[in-house]
Amino acid sequence: MKYAILSDVHGNLEALRAVLDDADGRAEGVLCLGDTVGYGADPEACVELLAVRAGGIVAGNHEYGVADRLDLTWFNRWARAAAEWTRERLDDDHRAWLAALPLSLEVGDATLVHASPGQPEEWEYLV
16 A cells, blocks of 8 residues: 655644645555644644544654643753643643554554654654
8 A cells, every 4th residue: 555654744734735635646545653733823623634534643742742641841942832832722632632642553564653663752852
């Protein structure tokens, strides 16, 4: 199966729609490697769209930060502010959906992670 693999949408609905439109007819499914929320203005719409379109999705550090599963002191000040802003815009159901996302997921022969397969809970920031 041919997949469109997305990552780091960060609440950017316009970009997400453009990528999904481009993938239509070119990919048979959509997989998401996390960070659907954070920074962008449309976290709710991005969560809802990916919940419907993605055949597999894993949590990134921004999902866990917004869902209060990751201490925001780990984030830099801009990421922390974005996570706090996003948290205020999502209802309990959306935050619970984010909190329930796995850190890794097997899809066929592939392992989906936002971080690394060996340590999916360790989001090392590369500078």
